[in-house]
Amino acid sequence: MNKQEYELVVVGGGPAGLAAAQEAYDQGVRDILILERDFELGGILQQCIHNGFGLHYFGEELTGPEYAQQFMENVRERGVDIKLDTMVLEVTPEKDVYAINSDDGMLYIDAEAVILAMGCRERTREAIDIPGTRPAGVYSAGTAQRYVNMEQWIPGEKVVILGSGDIGLIMARRMHLEGAEVEAVLEIMPFSGGLVRNIVQCLDDFDIPLRMQQTVTEIHGKDRLEAVTVAEVDENMQPIPGTEYKIECDTLLLSVGLIPENELSKDAGVKMHDVTGGPIVNEGRETNIEGIFACGNVLHVHDLVDWVTEESLVAGKTAANYLQGGIDKREQEIEVNPGENVGYIVPQKITNDVEDRKLVDLYMRCKKPMEHVTINLYSGDKKLLDKNERRVEPGEMITFPVPEQMISDDMDSLKVDIVKEGE
Amino acid sequence: MSETVEITCISCPMGCDVELEVNEDDDIVDIDGNSCQAGIEYVKNEYRNPTRILPTTARVKGGVLPLVPVKTDEPMPKGLLDEAMEEIAKVELEAPVELGDVVIENILDTGVNIVATRDLPKK
Ligand SMILES: Cc1cc2nc3c(=O)[nH]c(=O)nc-3n(C[C@H](O)[C@H](O)[C@H](O)COP(=O)(O)OP(=O)(O)OC[C@H]3O[C@@H](n4cnc5c(N)ncnc54)[C@H](O)[C@@H]3O)c2cc1C
Ligand code: SF4
Numbered sequence: 108m109n110k111q112e113y114e115l116v117v118v119g120g121g122p123a124g125l126a127a128a129q130e131a132y133d134q135g136v137r138d139i140l141i142l143e144r145d146f147e148l149g150g151i152l153q154q155c156i157h158n159g160f161g162l163h164y165f166g167e168e169l170t171g172p173e174y175a176q177q178f179m180e181n182v183r184e185r186g187v188d189i190k191l192d193t194m195v196l197e198v199t200p201e202k203d204v205y206a207i208n209s210d211d212g213m214l215y216i217d218a219e220a221v222i223l224a225m226g227c228r229e230r231t232r233e234a235i236d237i238p239g240t241r242p243a244g245v246y247s248a249g250t251a252q253r254y255v256n257m258e259q260w261i262p263g264e265k266v267v268i269l270g271s272g273d274i275g276l277i278m279a280r281r282m283h284l285e286g287a288e289v290e291a292v293l294e295i296m297p298f299s300g301g302l303v304r305n306i307v308q309c310l311d312d313f314d315i316p317l318r319m320q321q322t323v324t325e326i327h328g329k330d331r332l333e334a335v336t337v338a339e340v341d342e343n344m345q346p347i348p349g350t351e352y353k354i355e356c357d358t359l360l361l362s363v364g365l366i367p368e369n370e371l372s373k374d375a376g377v378k379m380h381d382v383t384g385g386p387i388v389n390e391g392r393e394t395n396i397e398g399i400f401a402c403g404n405v406l407h408v409h410d411l412v413d414w415v416t417e418e419s420l421v422a423g424k425t426a427a428n429y430l431q432g433g434i435d436k437r438e439q440e441i442e443v444n445p446g447e448n449v450g451y452i453v454p455q456k457i458t459n460d461v462e463d464r465k466l467v468d469l470y471m472r473c474k475k476p477m478e479h480v481t482i483n484l485y486s487g488d489k490k491l492l493d494k495n496e497r498r499v500e501p502g503e504m505i506t507f508p509v510p511e512q513m514i515s516d517d518m519d520s521l522k523v524d525i526v527k528e529g530e
Numbered sequence: 531m532s533e534t535v536e537i538t539c540i541s542c543p544m545g546c547d548v549e550l551e552v553n554e555d556d557d558i559v560d561i562d563g564n565s566c567q568a569g570i571e572y573v574k575n576e577y578r579n580p581t582r583i584l585p586t587t588a589r590v591k592g593g594v595l596p597l598v599p600v601k602t603d604e605p606m607p608k609g610l611l612d613e614a615m616e617e618i619a620k621v622e623l624e625a626p627v628e629l630g631d632v633v634i635e636n637i638l639d640t641g642v643n644i645v646a647t648r649d650l651p652k653k
Contacts, residue, residue, distance in 0.1 A: 156585050158585055170599060171599075172599050172647045173648065176629055176649060256597065257595050257597060258597075259587075259589070284586060284611070284615050285615075302543070303543060303545030304540040306545075497544050498543050500543070
């Protein structure tokens with residue numbers, strides 16, 4: 108077996124892996140290898156050809172490929188080693204990395220630190236269990252996005268989209284512009300998980316109907332999809348008998364959620380969080396295994412790549428500190444706990460003592476949409492900080508920066524809740 | 531006779547549903563439903579001259595992929611999106627393509643260019 112040694116191995120060459128590698132380099136680490144299974148770097152952004160990326164990080168609106176290319180150039184300029192078409196098969200708790208490609212065959216890399224940046228995958232029909240036949244024509248929206256935007260293959264002519272998250276909305280516009288008829292976008296919840304902007308610019312602009320509290324209850328067709336049965340659902344998301352109707356279509360796109368891709372992490376002994384589906388990490392994005400870090404969609408699903416970048420810069424910096432002689436730990440770990448209307452918070456704990464740090468960003472999602480809210484940060488019963496937001500919704504990650512000077516040695520837990528303004 | 535036009539403001543995540551009253555001379559006589567001043571500017575613009583960035587793809591010969599992503603370098607009139615798609619469908623580029631390459635200059639006389647949004651090396 109081909110054996111190599113590296114100080115830092117980054118698994119995944121999407122925006123998370125690229126930013127982490129770049130920052131580790133800028134902090135002085137020179138011996139870095141990025142392993143990517145695809146034929147090129149950039150991750151999922153290469154298929155997200157629409158604009159809307161980078162407003163926060165670059166201050167201008169870029170498309171996915173433009174955003175990715177910036178970071179691809181950054182790592183190339185720095186001379187970071189890259190292996191493409193290389194699939195990582197295993198990462199051990201001792202930070203041995205096993206990978207395979209057609210040039211080297213099996214690769215065994217002895218790493219001192221590993222950054223996990225494998226991104227996420229889409230939930231499929233199996234994961235949501237729609238009854239009926241198994242004809243061709245049922246795709247996850249992201250797979251269809253890759254076909255249409257990169258491989259020049261249009262999956263069908265009459266399309267129904269299940270799920271109104273951003274990927275579903277973006278694909279509705281894309282299929283319409285490519286000449287398909289988009290019959291409807293169906294959403295099982297009473298609200299859309301997508302940005303208002305996408306509802307306006309992807310659906311309203313083309314008179315594509317968005318039907319709330321409806322779902323597909325049956326799939327019809329022998330070889331090719333012929334139709335779907337749709338029903339209204341009640342508050343418990345159960346189909347209401349008697350409301351069924353049929354839509355003829357040859358394509359059904361499922362945009363029903365993303366799951367962090369953590370098979371490798373689990374095998375490495377990394378502890379997972381029930382709600383995020385990603386590793387439990389401290390504010391440096393270090394997992395329970397010393398020297399193994401995680402960032403980007405593998406850690407929790409982000410809606411905006413800008414925050415993926417911010418988070419991955421933190422992971423890259425902490426990995427560099429780790430390699431350069433270790434991280435100072437606080438005397439007492441601080442747990443970070445979600446309170447009212449907060450689904451999860453990343454990081455789950457604050458454990459490090461970092462000299463030059465001014466802020467610790469907390470990333471969180473609310474459980475249900477709410478208007479005119481106050482987001483409160485507590486240490487025990489004591490309120491430390493609050494901020495008002497006009498509107499919060501589960502589809503949009505909330506960032507809450509906590510000034511370093513507010514984090515004191517005697518704290519053992521922080522809590523965030525989201526309540527109506529004035530309560 | 532005045533007419534009511536509904537426009538969703540997308541200047542912030544609130545997404546207010548704003549109603550415009552327009553009279554027979556096409557003057558905006560009333561605006562209702564916006565929660566703030568920024569909404570007024572937005573809906574006026576959106577009523578008079580709605581524009582959009584158009585992200586799509588163009589065909590490429592001899593590249594590592596058969597398509598390169600492209601976009602309008604400025605927002606273009608919304609009503610011309612379908613026609614613009616037809617124009618872009620006529621193009622076939624030759625690899626290599628570089629990010630920023632102008633694929634179509636001044637598309638449909640809008641003053642807007644179609645530009646490539648990534649490098650696409652030769653196969
Ligand atoms: C279909 C889809 C559409 C999206 N649309 C938007 C959008 O419009 N706007 C937005 O801001 N965000 C969008 N996102 C979120 C977007 O994914 C993130 O913003 C960002 O791309 C996440 O970066 P990442 O590096 O964590 O993951 P990815 O971009 O997914 O990169 C992960 C990389 O790891 C590689 N990899 C995985 N496993 C292995 C392995 N075992 N060995 C080697 N390599 C491996 C993958 O090939 C991939 O290149 C979308 C996500 C998806 C899935
Ligand atoms: S009107 Fe004001 S508050 Fe409402 S969406 Fe527009 S900018 Fe936001």
